[in-house]
Amino acid sequence: MNEWLQKILNRIKELWGKWSLLQKLILFAVIIGAVGAVVLLFALNASPGMVSLITSPITDPETLNKISYRLDEEGVEHTVSVDGRVYVRDQRTAQRMVAVLMREDLIPDTASPWDVFNLDRWTVTDFERNVNLRQAITRSLEQHIEALEDIDRAQVTLVLPEKELFSEDQKPVTASVILTPTPGSDVSTNRKKIEGIVKLVKFAVEGLADENIVITDHRMIQLNDFEDLADFDRLELTKRQLKEKSTLENRYREEIQKALMQIFGADRVRVLKVDINLDLGKKVVNTDEYYPITLVPDDPRTPYSELEVIPSVTRSKETIDENWKGTGFNPEGPPGVEGQVPPAYKDADGLYGEYNNNSVTQNEEINKREIFEEKTPWEIIRQTISVAIDGVWTRQYTDKGTISLDETGSINRTYTPVSDEDLTKARNLVRDAIGYSERRGDSVTVEHLQFDRSSQFAKEDEEYRKRLRLQQTIIYSMIGLAIVIVALIVFRLISRELERRRRLREEELSRQHQAMREAALRSAEEEGLDVQMSVEERARMDMQENAINMAREHPEDVAQLIRTWLLEE
Numbered sequence: 001m002n003e004w005l006q007k008i009l010n011r012i013k014e015l016w017g018k019w020s021l022l023q024k025l026i027l028f029a030v031i032i033g034a035v036g037a038v039v040l041l042f043a044l045n046a047s048p049g050m051v052s053l054i055t056s057p058i059t060d061p062e063t064l065n066k067i068s069y070r071l072d073e074e075g076v077e078h079t080v081s082v083d084g085r086v087y088v089r090d091q092r093t094a095q096r097m098v099a100v101l102m103r104e105d106l107i108p109d110t111a112s113p114w115d116v117f118n119l120d121r122w123t124v125t126d127f128e129r130n131v132n133l134r135q136a137i138t139r140s141l142e143q144h145i146e147a148l149e150d151i152d153r154a155q156v157t158l159v160l161p162e163k164e165l166f167s168e169d170q171k172p173v174t175a176s177v178i179l180t181p182t183p184g185s186d187v188s189t190n191r192k193k194i195e196g197i198v199k200l201v202k203f204a205v206e207g208l209a210d211e212n213i214v215i216t217d218h219r220m221i222q223l224n225d226f227e228d229l230a231d232f233d234r235l236e237l238t239k240r241q242l243k244e245k246s247t248l249e250n251r252y253r254e255e256i257q258k259a260l261m262q263i264f265g266a267d268r269v270r271v272l273k274v275d276i277n278l279d280l281g282k283k284v285v286n287t288d289e290y291y292p293i294t295l296v297p298d299d300p301r302t303p304y305s306e307l308e309v310i311p312s313v314t315r316s317k318e319t320i321d322e323n324w325k326g327t328g329f330n331p332e333g334p335p336g337v338e339g340q341v342p343p344a345y346k347d348a349d350g351l352y353g354e355y356n357n358n359s360v361t362q363n364e365e366i367n368k369r370e371i372f373e374e375k376t377p378w379e380i381i382r383q384t385i386s387v388a389i390d391g392v393w394t395r396q397y398t399d400k401g402t403i404s405l406d407e408t409g410s411i412n413r414t415y416t417p418v419s420d421e422d423l424t425k426a427r428n429l430v431r432d433a434i435g436y437s438e439r440r441g442d443s444v445t446v447e448h449l450q451f452d453r454s455s456q457f458a459k460e461d462e463e464y465r466k467r468l469r470l471q472q473t474i475i476y477s478m479i480g481l482a483i484v485i486v487a488l489i490v491f492r493l494i495s496r497e498l499e500r501r502r503r504l505r506e507e508e509l510s511r512q513h514q515a516m517r518e519a520a521l522r523s524a525e526e527e528g529l530d531v532q533m534s535v536e537e538r539a540r541m542d543m544q545e546n547a548i549n550m551a552r553e554h555p556e557d558v559a560q561l562i563r564t565w566l567l568e569e
Contacts, residue, residue: 050079050087050088050089052085052086052087052094053067053078053085053086053087053088053094053097053098054085054086054098054107054108057081057083057084057085058084058085058086058108059084060108063106063108064080064084064086066106067086067101067106068080068086070100070101070106071086071088071097074097074100076088076089076093076097077089130160133160134158134160137158137204137205138156138157138158140204141156141158141200141201141204141205142154142155142156144200144204145177145179145197145200145201148197149182149185150181150182150185150186150187150193151179151180151181151182151185151187152180152181152182153179153180154177154178154179154180155177155178156175156176156177156201157175157176157177158173158174158175158205159173159174159175160173160205161173172207172209172212173205173206173207173208173209173212174208174212174213174214175201175205175208175212175213175214176213176214176215176216177197177201177213177214177215177216178216178217178218179197179215179216179217179218179223180217180218181217181218187223188217188221188223191226191236194215194223194224195224197215197224198210198213198215198224201213201215241278244278245276245278248276248278249274249275249276250274252274252276252383252385252434253271253274255433256271256274256385256387256430256433256434257269257270257271259429259433260387260389260426260429260430263426264389264418264422264426267390268389268390268391268392268451269387269388269389269390270387270388270389270390270449270451271385271386271387272386272387272388273384273385273386274383274384274385275383275384275385276380276382276383276384277380277381277382277383278379278380278381279379279380279381286370286371287370287371288368288369288370288371289368289369289370289371290366290367290368291367291369292309292310292311292312292366292367293309293310293311293312293313293366293367294307294308294309295308295309295310296308311364311366312364312365312366313364313365313366314362314363314364314365315363315364315365316362316363317360317361317362317363318360318361318362319359319360319361320357320358320359320360320361321357321358322355322356322357322358323355323356323357324354324355324356325354325355380440381440382440382441382442382443383434383436383440383442383443383444384442384443385430385434385443385444385445386445386447387426387430387444387445387446387447388447388448388449388451389418389422389423389426389446389447389448389449390418390448390449390450390451391415391416391417391418391448391450392415392416393413393414393415393416393453394413394414394416395411395412395413395414396411396412396413396414403464409461409465410457410461411457411460411461411464413457415450417448417450418448423446423447423448426446427444427445427446430444430446431444496566499566514544
């Protein structure tokens with residue numbers, strides 16, 4: 001082990017000797033920084049922790065100054081963070097100072113309403129607890145309502161009476177809410193939103209009933225008086241019903257027009273009117289149905305019916321049979337007094353008579369079922385649909401296959417109306433599509449009607465004329481361009497021919513002059529005369545001899561050089 005440590009130390013000494021002064025300084029700086037960080041970490045951990053006085057930050061500088069001044073008066077050591085939070089030494093101090101701030105109404109509105117319960121439980125009375133609970137619920141409810149998009153500000157007042165021994169003596173919990181809507185909000189006229197706020201208040205406060213909630217706006221107009229909103233609800237219901245009617249008519253119109261356009265063409269169909277009368281009243285039908293009693297049910301496996309039914313079953317029966325035979329008896333009055341029997345009946349006294357009475361009372365049991373049926377939200381009473389279909393316009397062509405034009409330059413067209421057979425088919429299609437009912441009084445009209453296409457034809461004629469003018473312009477331009485090109489080519493050929501002839505004349509003259517000069521020289525030499533030639537003449541003769549020799553030896557190079565000269569000219 002000692003040898004291993006000795007090797008490590010020797011290795012460190014060897015590396016230390018190789019390091020430069022800058023590397024050693026960097027190592028010392030890193031070690032000092034690490035030791036300082038460890039010392040600072042232990043110092044922070046050893047320092048006493050701070051407790052937040054109020055959980056939420058205080059954004060109002062004036063309120064923050066008042067709280068700080070009050071803490072200084074109580075001799076409480078505290079610190080204020082950058083974001084507006086107040087910290088004290090321990091939790092007990094925080095509870096005591098929250099009670100002091102609550103008593104002096106220094107808790108800001110932006111603070112959490114439940115911070116009032118951060119109190120010392122041994123120094124707060126039940127009355128103060130109830131007051132704090134009411135204030136916390138009130139502030140929390142105000143924050144909930146102000147969080148809504150349509151509410152700018154809300155003020156809530158709650159009355160939580162003390163609990164009585166007997167329920168008849170118990171006073172109800174009441175709440176009043178004053179709302180300040182945001183600009184452009186419809187919360188004052190939207191019943192659903194008001195009902196939502198009523199439920200929010202009702203469920204936030206225990207024992208609160210709907211009739212004990214009053215919601216007003218900043219103009220003191222009660223918003224939750226739903227009895228006075230009956231006319232408004234009726235108007236809203238009418239609007240929704242008219243919207244439903246319009247939606248249904250538009251859907252019918254789009255479906256009919258789309259189907260007919262696919263058959264006759266996109267520009268030949270017009271759905272003039274779709275009128276649907278709806279019965280939007282709510283209907284509930286309660287029907288009692290009586291049906292026979294089945295003795296033997298039908299067997300579906302057999303080709304014949306075994307069904308046996310009877311209308312009813314006898315439950316009870318009573319029969320009465322009375323028979324009487326003998327003389328009649330007419331009562332008389334008291335002795336000595338004449339009876340009051342009419343003479344007609346008195347004459348029948350003592351005659352023989354017979355009486356029979358037969359009666360049967362029978363109670364029957366039948367099958368009965370009660371059918372409860374609620375109608376749909378709306379029912380179609382009558383439908384009226386009118387459709388107009390245009391004929392077909394076709395262009396006329398000449399024998400050469402071009403479009404035929406009249407004297408004014410317009411296109412000649414032929415109109416073909418819609419046949420009665422096609423109109424009948426279209427009418428049947430529309431009737432089947434809407435569920436036509438003659439008993440309901442539905443009306444479907446599909447007629448042929450020639451549409452006014454004057455503006456369309458005028459536009460098409462003008463576009464055709466423009467196209468013709470463009471074609472003529474292009475043709476004339478091409479002809480003119482061809483003429484110009486031919487003229488340039490002819491001019492170029494003539495110019496080259498003239499230039500070639502001029503060069504031939506110059507070369508011929510040069511040859512003649514050279515021949516005359518050479519002849520003069522030869523004659524002078526023959527005569528033995530000493531002829532003096534100028535330097536220029538001698539250089540020109542040398543150049544000509546060199547050119548002649550080069551043309552003889554390299555004729556292709558000389559020809560290319562002459563072509564280059566001609567192109568440059």
